[in-house]
Amino acid sequence: MARIGYARVSTTDQDLTVQLERLAAEGCSVVRSEKVSGGSRDGRVELETILQFLRPGDELVVARLDRLGRSTRDVLNIIHEAEERRAFVTVLDPHVSTRGEMGHLVMTVLGMVAQMERRFIKERQRDGIERAKAEGAYKGGKARFDHALAVQLKGQGFGPSAIARRMGCSRMQVYRMLSKN
Structure with a gap:
């Protein structure tokens, strides 16, 4: 046991x-x-x-x-x-x-x-985002990773796995960052 x-x-x-x-x-x-x-x-x-x-x-x-x-x-x-x-x-x-x-x-x-607590959290978050948008203060979530660095590393010949290891993120996140550029 x-x-x-x-x-x-x-x-x-x-x-x-x-x-x-x-x-x-x-x-x-x-x-x-x-x-x-x-x-x-x-x-x-x-x-x-x-x-x-x-x-x-x-x-x-x-x-x-x-x-x-x-x-x-x-x-x-x-x-x-x-x-x-x-x-x-x-x-x-x-x-x-x-x-x-x-x-x-x-x-x-x-x-x-x-x-129920999760629902309340989501509702408060949604209300806060709507209020911030109405005030012109909402710019979206904070970027967790440096997209420019991912592009730079790709330009230097690093593959997605190597970029992910270097940046401390998943390969999928690397693919998403590279697809936005």
């Missing part, structure tokens, strides 16, 4: 340290982490790896339920997949586990709260 930790943040500029330290302090023998949105299961390779390798009696541990997912359906599906492997899911804050029936109820409610 292993305690396997899972940590997630939504963007590459966010820090995983607090979650990783908390999971280690809880005795997780393995901790997998990723920087990807929790809005859906798409692209969450580390979570999929954990779910594939859960054994009977193992425990998937997350710091907060919203780290597992922001959709009630996704959270419940993850719990279901763990249970199909006769494993448990434990959330540290607030401390809830699927080891008991009450844990299932609380997880469902917390999943619904996480989904």
